[in-house]
Amino acid sequence: MSITTTPISDSEAQAIDIKSIISLVADDMAAVNVAIKDNLKSEVALINQLGAYIIQAGGKRLRPVALLLAAKAANPENTKTHDDQVLLAAIVEFIHTATLLHDDVVDESELRRGRETANEVFGNAASVLVGDFLYSRSFQMMVDVGSMRVMEILSHTTNQIAEGEVMQLINCGSADTTEAQYMETIQSKTAILFEAATRLGAVATKQASHVESAMAAYGLHLGTAFQLVDDILDYTADSGVIGKNVGDDLAEGKPTLPLINAIQRAEGEERDLLRAAITNASRENLDDVLTIIEKTGSLAYTARAAHQQASLAQDALAVLPDSDYKTALAQLAEFSVERTF
Numbered sequence: 001m002s003i004t005t006t007p008i009s010d011s012e013a014q015a016i017d018i019k020s021i022i023s024l025v026a027d028d029m030a031a032v033n034v035a036i037k038d039n040l041k042s043e044v045a046l047i048n049q050l051g052a053y054i055i056q057a058g059g060k061r062l063r064p065v066a067l068l069l070a071a072k073a074a075n076p077e078n079t080k081t082h083d084d085q086v087l088l089a090a091i092v093e094f095i096h097t098a099t100l101l102h103d104d105v106v107d108e109s110e111l112r113r114g115r116e117t118a119n120e121v122f123g124n125a126a127s128v129l130v131g132d133f134l135y136s137r138s139f140q141m142m143v144d145v146g147s148m149r150v151m152e153i154l155s156h157t158t159n160q161i162a163e164g165e166v167m168q169l170i171n172c173g174s175a176d177t178t179e180a181q182y183m184e185t186i187q188s189k190t191a192i193l194f195e196a197a198t199r200l201g202a203v204a205t206k207q208a209s210h211v212e213s214a215m216a217a218y219g220l221h222l223g224t225a226f227q228l229v230d231d232i233l234d235y236t237a238d239s240g241v242i243g244k245n246v247g248d249d250l251a252e253g254k255p256t257l258p259l260i261n262a263i264q265r266a267e268g269e270e271r272d273l274l275r276a277a278i279t280n281a282s283r284e285n286l287d288d289v290l291t292i293i294e295k296t297g298s299l300a301y302t303a304r305a306a307h308q309q310a311s312l313a314q315d316a317l318a319v320l321p322d323s324d325y326k327t328a329l330a331q332l333a334e335f336s337v338e339r340t341f
Helices: 018-023 026-040 045-056 062-074 083-107 118-122 124-145 148-171 179-204 209-236 257-265 268-280 286-295 298-319 324-338
Strands: none
Touching: 018 026, 018 062, 018 324, 026 045, 026 062, 026 083, 026 124, 045 118, 045 124, 062 083, 062 179, 062 209, 062 324, 083 118, 083 124, 083 148, 083 179, 118 124, 124 148, 148 179, 179 209, 179 257, 209 257, 209 286, 209 298, 209 324, 257 268, 257 286, 257 298, 268 286, 286 298, 298 324
């Protein structure tokens, strides 16, 4: 079955101003940030210290933004934000932050967003346990929302994220990982939380099932595009811009799409070099790896895959009435593929 998409045109290739997108929900995000701070509080000092460190790290908080925009786009005639929507946005960010804390321990990462990771500052044990605290606190907050549908969505989501993490662990160091296996992994590990966020935007505003499904599809494709661009940036961006070391995926033995595609296209010694780079999980031959990935057109291939996902995300918005919020969601899909950080 062929897929027809509406491509993002070259005329729209100018940088999307993420601040203008976020500005549509600025007041709501201020409330989300308050909810995050309030729910991070604990009688355990180390949780407060590590929590403060996480908050100071900042970040665009795209998942909460996507949830709030989805809620407003689905019901543009009544854009007053209910307290439950703010709480749901904070829950999604807590789950995301918990996965980052755990990821950095598993990957032995030293940098995130240009700062030392929490595990570098506080140690692996503290990071894992505070990640567990964030997961458990998020479920306490779900109880406060008082919706079995919300519990169903987020319990499924957290379980699938865990499965995706294990799938990634299994694939690490494997030069035989296929594109299909990798796409399944990133959709489970990364895209599923975007899917949950935008689905919850529809659920929170009591939308019909077809709107809920469309918003879920939007989030899934948005999250997939976002991760594919992360794959590209790991090999192309300046470390000072992306806030982590270039080639980290290679050093961790992660066969991401640029490398998987390059292995399929390369021949002879070049193919052997790429396979060894994954198996050995080393940056030692990073310059050669970069040359081969570029030579085989694998970065361009990954970029096309990301643009297809962004276009599918935009297509899913067809069920929504026209509004500034719908436009912002479409622009967020563009941002996911045009960004350089």
